[in-house]
Amino acid sequence: MPLQLQKAKNTQGFPYDFFVIHSAKDAEWVNYTLLAKLEGEEGLKGCIADRDFQLGKPILGNITGAIKDSANVLIILTPDLVQSRWCKHEMNEAFHAMVEEGKPVISVLLMDCEVPDELKNITYLDARKYFDWEHLLQHIQQ
Incomplete structure (x- = not known):
């Protein structure tokens, strides 16, 4: 897993460029593919639970804080995420932050799964056969 960068690139002043919602069972892909690309190659600052959540703080508070402190939220859609x-x-x-604050929520369909109802009306990146990194980067860096 890449070391976390000191400063985010977003121009809105958020401490993180993105927060990743993913199943713990998908952590290897998130850590060694997604973060390697977005943090390691592109220099964006991400937030993930295993590395960035404050120890001793309630998980729900860490989740809310991470979403609030991130310019974007990425949802990695897999069967394990849908069941978690x-x-x-x-x-x-x-979704609450998206409605209340206009927080961008970017979904990535990584594996075949039932897309949650809340996401069915939101355009997502279909990465089941080909991962369009440029398209994802374009939207994270807006």
């Missing part, structure tokens, strides 16, 4: 109770809570918090 914690991921459902994280997604609900992200």
